[in-house]
Amino acid sequence: MEDVRKLNNGAKFSLQKLLPRKKTAPGVERRKKKLTPARLGRIALSIVRGVIVFGICYVILYPVFVKLSVSLMDESNLYDATVKYVPKTFTLDNYRKVLKGLEYGKSFLLTAVISGGVAFLQLIVCMLTAYGFARFRFPGKNIFFGCVIFTLIVPPQILMLPMYMNFRFFDILGIAKSVTGESINLLNTAGPVLIQAITCIGFKNGLYIYMLRQFFKGIPKELEEAAFVDGCGKLRTFVQIMMPVAVPMMVTVFLFGFVWQWTDSFYTGMYMPKMALLSNKLSGLATTIAAQYKDMGGSMNFVTPGFASMMNNTGVLLVILPLVILYLACQKHFVEGIARSGIVG
Amino acid sequence: MxxxxxxxxxxxxxxxxxxxxxxxxxxxxxxxxxxxxxxxxxxxxxxxxFSNMQVGTGGYVLQKAAEGGLEHYKRALTIDPDFNLKLLNAVKDMFIQVPLILIFSFFAANLLNQKFKGRGIARSIFFFPVILTSGIILGIESSDLLQQTLGPEGMLSADDASTVFNISKFLMNYTNLPATFVNYLSEAVLGIYDIVIASGVQILVFLAGLQGISPSLYEASNMEGATAWENFWKITFPMISPLILVNSVYTIIDSFTSADNELMTLIKKTIFSDVKYGFGSAMAWIYFVLIAVIIAVVGGLISRKVFYTD
Incomplete structure (x- = not known):
């Protein structure tokens, strides 16, 4: 659609060029473009639009800037009324403390592996399911798709307790119990989130299936029919024909899955509270650092709110930094994927 | 077949x-x-x-709760001091927030769909809250003291809140607008940050829908001499209406299940800190039934007005 418009514009443009220009007498300056009401209106509109867009961007980015400025301050600056935004005593000390308090290297790796694994599994499984819903006719299809939407509507908090019990005493059809005599305890391993990912009942997986289904529905059927005629199997068609077309949407779903697992505190806090994951570390950050500080002979008897807040701000920055980099790296695909999903109804 | x-x-x-x-x-x-x-x-x-649970080392045992199993439900609705209040608050917050989020995200999507310089950058910033407001980060933010005093709302509360207050007073004194409406608007202006950060996904969905509208529709109507205003109400709005349904359902769920929802915290605390499994589950179910009813009613009302091309 975009291309057509471009073509149209191009045609207009070249037409204007072809038309003979009005002759201007030599020496007379070419008049400026007339300020017609329509043009004035357009200028006013673009100014208003610019102001609004800038304002909203400011509202979104402001907290990040505040965090950045706070993270570079010394604690005394927080209580200094003359300091606003620009730190008086510039220091990287906060970062040093937080890197140590989060055990950044270790927890970064672990979080990255788990988030990557979960996002990848979710992507594959949701894609298969979505393709099944988008392209095949089978009895009960609408009912099953209703079930997908249903999983999205049920708040995870309702299933919280049975899920917890399920993974605390995990067993598939009583196999483990008959072999070892005991059920398996999957808590504090990556098991629960991986199992949820592979069975499509992870966090907001219904949304992914829905988005991917709409995307697949929007792709012309002729592509696959050509492949079928050439004797290509259904799975192979999916892998070789559909997947390359769906790259933008895949990037989008992967990004969602990765980000939401990375910052997830609900499942992480429930299934693996003792693992060294960034979101676990972040929630207890200030107290951890205070304890470390005390061990080193510091005189911190209690955690001041200013200190806690400073640590939290620095910690949040460090936690979202990898996400921001990832987001910027695939934001082109991301926006394109959304634009082409053509979600309707 | x-x-x-x-x-x-x-x-x-x-x-x-x-x-x-x-x-x-x-x-x-x-x-x-x-x-x-x-x-x-x-x-x-x-x-x-419907039952009381005892957890042992090898598993758990269920016993039927008192009063024919309805004990926990009765307790949540009639005895517990917090539950009803928080339930009502959650519903109230939802009804205030959801229309604002929908209107804002629709507006923002229209804005981002126009052509202007720096559109790519603006788009990526508008979608940035998807990262910024997920899980633990939102939790940390809402409990953070400095953010509350330095953050946009805190900043607003100093000077701008009085400005907003003056304007709303002016509106009430000199126009015929109903007071509740003016209050609603001024609250919306003060809470703009909450609205903006809650509408990332909704903007995405609307934007996708806007891009899916065939330009030939606009071309035809422009030929007939329709104005931009008419185009908006006669083409854009009906074409996007299925997505209004999708987005309102999504926003309602999001507002009910977000990490900073008080009732959710209460349920989680009851189950895991106070170890009252049955009571917590009963609370969660009352909450879910309420959500389901609200979604069914809202969805039913909106889907009457939705326009489908096929």
């Missing part, structure tokens, strides 16, 4: 049958998850809410 057919004495699958089998194969992961994990857990959760 026949899945099987006899050909030369042998039973063979029809094309339809093959297609159905292939379809089922593709959705196997979901079926396993839904039937094998999701539904049993849903039923377990119902069972928990």
């Amino acid at each position: 026949k899945a099987m057919r006899k050909v030369n004495g042998k039973r063979k699958m029809t094309l339809r049958g093959k297609e159905a089998v292939a379809g089922f194969c593709f959705i196997i992961p979901f079926l396993v998850g839904f039937i094998g994990l999701f539904l049993p857990m849903l039923f377990k959760s119902i069972a928990f809410s």
Whole structure:
């Protein structure tokens, strides 16, 4: 659609060029473009639009800037009324403390592996399911798709307790119990989130299936029919024909899955509270650092709110930094994927 | 539709049958998850809410709760001091927030759909809250003291809140607008940050929908001399209306299940810190039934007005 418009514009443009220009007498300056009401209106509109867009961007980015400025301050600056935004005593000390308090290297790796694994599994499984819903006719299809939407509507908090019990005493059809005599305890391993990912009942997986289904529905059927005629199997068609077309949407779903697992505190806090994951570390950050500080002979008897807040701000920055980099790296695909999903109804 | 057919004495699958089998194969992961994990857990959760649970080392034992199993429900609704209040607050917050989020995200999507310089940058900044407001980060933010004093709302509360107050006073004194409406608007202006950060996904969905509208519709109407205003109400709005339904349902769910929702915190605390499994499950179920009813009513009302092309 975009291309057509471009073509149209191009045609207009070249037409204007072809038309003979009005002759201007030599020496007379070419008049400026007339300020017609329509043009004035357009200028006013673009100014208003610019102001609004800038304002909203400011509202979104402001907290990040505040965090950045706070993270570079010394604690005394927080209580200094003359300091606003620009730190008086510039220091990287906060970062040093937080890197140590989060055990950044270790927890970064672990979080990255788990988030990557979960996002990848979710992507594959949701894609298969979505393709099944988008392209095949089978009895009960609408009912099953209703079930997908249903999983999205049920708040995870309702299933919280049975899920917890399920993974605390995990067993598939009583196999483990008959072999070892005991059920398996999957808590504090990556098991629960991986199992949820592979069975499509992870966090907001219904949304992914829905988005991917709409995307697949929007792709012309002729592509696959050509492949079928050439004797290509259904799975192979999916892998070789559909997947390359769906790259933008895949990037989008992967990004969602990765980000939401990375910052997830609900499942992480429930299934693996003792693992060294960034979101676990972040929630207890200030107290951890205070304890470390005390061990080193510091005189911190209690955690001041200013200190806690400073640590939290620095910690949040460090936690979202990898996400921001990832987001910027695939934001082109991301926006394109959304634009082409053509979600309707 | 026949899945099987006899050909030369042998039973063979029809094309339809093959297609159905292939379809089922593709959705196997979901079926396993839904039937094998999701539904049993849903039923377990119902069972928990009607009983008392004792956890041992090897597993757990359920006993039927008092008063025919309804003990926990009765307690949540009639005895517990917090539950009803928080339930009402959650519903109230939802009704205030959801229309604002919908209007804002629709507006923002229209804005981002126009052509202007720096549109790519603006788009990526508008979607940035998807990262910024997920999980733990939102939790940390809402409990953070400095953010509350330095953050946009805190900043507003100093000078701008009085400005907003003056304007709303002016509006009430000199215009015929109803007071509740003016209050609603001024609250919306003060809470702009909350609205903006809650509408990332909704903007995405609307933007996708806007891009899916065929330009030929606009071309035709422009030929007939329609104004931009008419175009908006006669083309854009009806074409986007299915997405208004999708987005309102999504926003309602999001507002009910977000990490900073008080009731959710209460339920989690009851189950895990106070170890009252049955009571917590009963609270969660009352909450869910309420959500389901609200979604059904809102969805029903909106879907009457929705326009489908096919």
